[in-house]
Amino acid sequence: MTAEIGILNRSGVALAADSAVTIGGEGNQKVYNSANKLFTLSKIHPVGIMIFGGADFMGVPWETIIKTYRESLGTNQFKSLNDYGKDFIRFLVEDKRFYHEATEKELVTKIFFNKLMDILDSEVNTKINELTITGEPVHNSDVEKIISTVLEDHIETLQQESILIEDKDFIPDFTNKHFNAIKQILESVINFELRLEVLNLFVDYCAKLIRSNYFSNSCTGLVISGYGEDEIFPSLYEYQIEGIFLGKLKYEEMTPILINSYSDDKYSTAAMKPFAQKEMVQSFMNGIEPSLQKQIEHIIKNTITSYNNLLIKNYSLDQKFSDIKEGISETLLELMSEEIDKIQKQYYSEPIMEILEILPKEELAEMAEALVNLTSFKRRISMDAESVGGPVDVCVITKGDGLVWIKRKHYFNPDLNYNFFKNYLKGME
The missing domain is CATH 3.60.20 (Glutamine Phosphoribosylpyrophosphate, subunit 1, domain 1)
Structure with a gap:
């Protein structure tokens, strides 16, 4: 890093x-x-x-x-x-x-392999485990159906993303060039032979992933x-x-x-x-580490939700309040986030930026070095x-x-x- x-x-x-x-x-x-x-x-x-x-x-x-x-x-x-x-x-x-074509192939296979393992580990295996809990035998055709469903969902999501490589022939040309490489990866990872329709689905997914704004x-x-x-x-x-x-x-x-x-x-x-x-620079500018701020916001949201549930339980509030309590939680959280943003700007980021506007070039260099060293120091004293x-x-x-x-x-x-x-x-x- x-x-x-x-x-x-x-x-x-x-x-x-x-x-x-x-x-x-x-x-x-x-x-x-x-x-x-x-x-x-x-x-x-x-x-x-x-x-x-x-x-x-x-x-x-x-x-x-x-x-x-x-x-x-x-x-x-x-x-x-x-x-x-x-x-x-x-x-x-x-x-x-x-x-060189060899480096393009290497890059395509690396990107595809990493995404393939993410999909198999986080989604496909989870759905397979849900089937095995029922006690019914899981056949290769069942696994193919799960894979196809997951891939179709991913492809549909990619259709909504920005396209960085604008070329109407990109997908067919990509398929002709990298089909065999993608097939070899699938054969090394999946222990049964996939139907051609599923192979084509994988290749289509990879092509759309490569041309999308995914990095x-x-x-x-x-x-x-x-x-x-x-x-x-x-x-x-x-x-x-x-x-x-x-x-x-x-x-x-x-x-x-x-x-x-x-x-x-x-x-x-x-x-x-x-x-x-970026976390130490963001901490310096905003007065709080980003990960801690997210945890605090999560705690506040859970507290508001718990409070609403207690009102419903202890005071027998009607269904109408139960229906709108989610909206109340979101509104309160949004208001609190806006107030926190105002405080951060007023007491942290804006005073720093006001000084930054008039800093001479020597001080700009010293400040830049200090902030990089601060990040380095934080990594050195952590695990x-x-x-x-x-x-x-x-x-x-x-x-x-x-x-x-x-x-x-x-x-x-x-x-x-x-x-x-x-x-x-x-x-x-």
Whole structure:
């Protein structure tokens, strides 16, 4: 996992990222504190990029991709930061070195296998157990019927989701390309032969899952922040990127953060955005940890429901009150949530944002580093895996000075590598 943050105001933007990287699966993990997650996107223009989540794209390390793009960008510049993001997305698709059919197949099978195990464990096996309780024998045809019903429900849900890969031929082309791979996975997991109709249902489900707005655990978050040539205030763009399927890049652009001299529905005068592990930053901003707040809201809801039930039981209230008690519970909970939100804004988030608006760039960097270190410290003193840690890389991006490193680790001794820094701007004249 990762802890990263972007803090923006009218003076500039500070980006900070930890160095921890987790290798391996659940129950067999190794954490290293030497990963680079924060980079310059241009050697000479004020644009930075951070990554979180998956460490590679279609089997290629993101660090390699970013530095390859940086070389191809050269001295070129764009009028807006949004154009840098669009050009980077274009680069991912057009550079054929980042794609191979074998890596697409591997990604499809990984996504499908993980979702298949979730469906079998949480839904299919539960329904099978309900049948066995009756004492009647469960045949393969019964299991197929259960699987078909569950899959149809999932497919119907996917039909309501946003489609990120718009291509009318995607499903038939996907079926032709990945049918055998999906069949092999099913044969390795299910101990009897499925009918062709059920196989086709699985393939249809996988195709619609891939093109939907579902993102797997192996997807990567990209954060691009800084200035375009014509912009005097910074902005921040975030993307979720899964991979390339049938020549189409599956990605989603999140709502950007745009700084201006005034605030309205589109612009802000200051902003703070955490990425990956966000709970400590949210605690800092709202005065309470998100998980604790959810538990308190759950307790309040149960208390209100219990109180209504006691009124019905002890005072013999009529059926009319019994019918409306659920509505009363929801209304009271909503009112309490609104009051809590007001308190959090008045005493926590709004005072912080008022100070954030006027913080000089040096203080932005210090604040960004402190919040990442706070997340790292919390993980270190808890029983959770230390998936946040190591040196914190920090940079500040301003219109006049460009991207300036406040803290930056190197895997080598800078004093012994004069040629590295000499060659960094080679060809930029």
